Amino acid sequence: MLQITDLRKRFGDKVALDGVGFTVRPGEMFGFVGANGAGKTTTMRIAMGVLRADSGSVTWQNAPVGPGERRRFGYMPEERGLYQKMRVAEQIEYFGRLHGLSQSRAATATAELLERLSLTERRGDAVEALSLGNQQRVQLAVALVHDPEVLILDEPFSGLDPIAVDALAGVLQERRAGGVPVVFSSHQLDLVERLCDAVGIISAGRMVASGAVAELRSAGNNLLRVVVRGAVPGWADGLPGTLTTEGDASVLVTGHRDDQEILRRAVNAGRLEHFGVERPSLTEIFKEATA
Numbered sequence: 001m002l003q004i005t006d007l008r009k010r011f012g013d014k015v016a017l018d019g020v021g022f023t024v025r026p027g028e029m030f031g032f033v034g035a036n037g038a039g040k041t042t043t044m045r046i047a048m049g050v051l052r053a054d055s056g057s058v059t060w061q062n063a064p065v066g067p068g069e070r071r072r073f074g075y076m077p078e079e080r081g082l083y084q085k086m087r088v089a090e091q092i093e094y095f096g097r098l099h100g101l102s103q104s105r106a107a108t109a110t111a112e113l114l115e116r117l118s119l120t121e122r123r124g125d126a127v128e129a130l131s132l133g134n135q136q137r138v139q140l141a142v143a144l145v146h147d148p149e150v151l152i153l154d155e156p157f158s159g160l161d162p163i164a165v166d167a168l169a170g171v172l173q174e175r176r177a178g179g180v181p182v183v184f185s186s187h188q189l190d191l192v193e194r195l196c197d198a199v200g201i202i203s204a205g206r207m208v209a210s211g212a213v214a215e216l217r218s219a220g221n222n223l224l225r226v227v228v229r230g231a232v233p234g235w236a237d238g239l240p241g242t243l244t245t246e247g248d249a250s251v252l253v254t255g256h257r258d259d260q261e262i263l264r265r266a267v268n269a270g271r272l273e274h275f276g277v278e279r280p281s282l283t284e285i286f287k288e289a290t291a
């Protein structure tokens with residue numbers, strides 16, 4: 001189990017982390033979410049030894065994580081770390097060798113990853129000639145080439161098209177199925193909800209919620225969702241919640257208790273298409289936890 005406990009970190013007067021902790025079990029995919037500047041990258045850098053915490057600990061299999069353990073971790077840093085002029089296959093092999101693989105194992109692992117990530121045809125191209133999405137695939141291959149015991153990925157999905165998202169997600173799911181704990185940060189909450197077993201929500205350097213996605217959803221306040229087509233303008237004036245427009249439908253999502261009044265108003269406003277209580281989405285839980 002990867003265990004991060006009570007991390008604290010200041011940069012001058014700025015408190016970046018104020019007691020951050022979470023655990024990720026083997027075979028668990030953990031989504032680390034939070035607003036810009038909340039402390040995700042700082043936490044991951046500390047876990048990978050790129051930064052030192054002022055206090056707190058990072059353990060793997062109950063032992064403190066040091067340089068030896070980190071060599072067996074796979075890491076995708078926020079700043080990305082590829083040599084732009086180096087060719088794709090050469091680069092992945094190089095990082096494999098850095099992590100202690102023999103030349104032949106590095107070559108075999110590289111060929112497999114190139115195939116798996118649909119990069120075989122680009123194997124001889126310089127990284128700088130690749131699109132952002134393909135560079136990100138190479139970055140993932142670099143993080144995976146030594147068959148890591150733990151994966152820590154800083155925004156691996158940012159800027160990717162849906163096909164590339166699926167390709168990366170598929171590879172991460174395979175590693176998870178092989179018993180690897182996977183931690184990744186993301187602002188794409190729908191993706192986190194879809195992929196992750198557990199999430200941690202960080203706000204201003206503190207964990208404000210964490211746990212299994214299903215548990216967080218069932219612990220949250222249920223919301224009433226009302227969809228009215230062709231609704232007269234202003235039909236929901238004065239009602240709490242959020243009102244959005246989807247095509248010609250007006251959608252109200254509210255935690256308001258007086259559902260009879262809302263029902264009356266919705267029926268009078270237009271064609272009532274949906275009226276039901278739903279569990280909050282991860283986005284709604286996030287908004288509430290970080291408000």
Ligand SMILES: Nc1ncnc2c1ncn2[C@@H]1O[C@H](COP(=O)(O)OP(=O)(O)OP(=O)(O)O)[C@@H](O)[C@H]1O
Pocket residue numbers: 011014015016034035036037038039040041042043
């Ligand atoms: N080297 C540094 N020097 C000074 N302040 C820093 C440094 N690194 C991070 N910080 C500050 O620490 C806080 C946490 O930053 P961090 O990069 O960890 O956030 P984040 O959650 O990863 O944000 P984002 O979603 O924007 O990537 C921010 O206020 C940031 O400005």
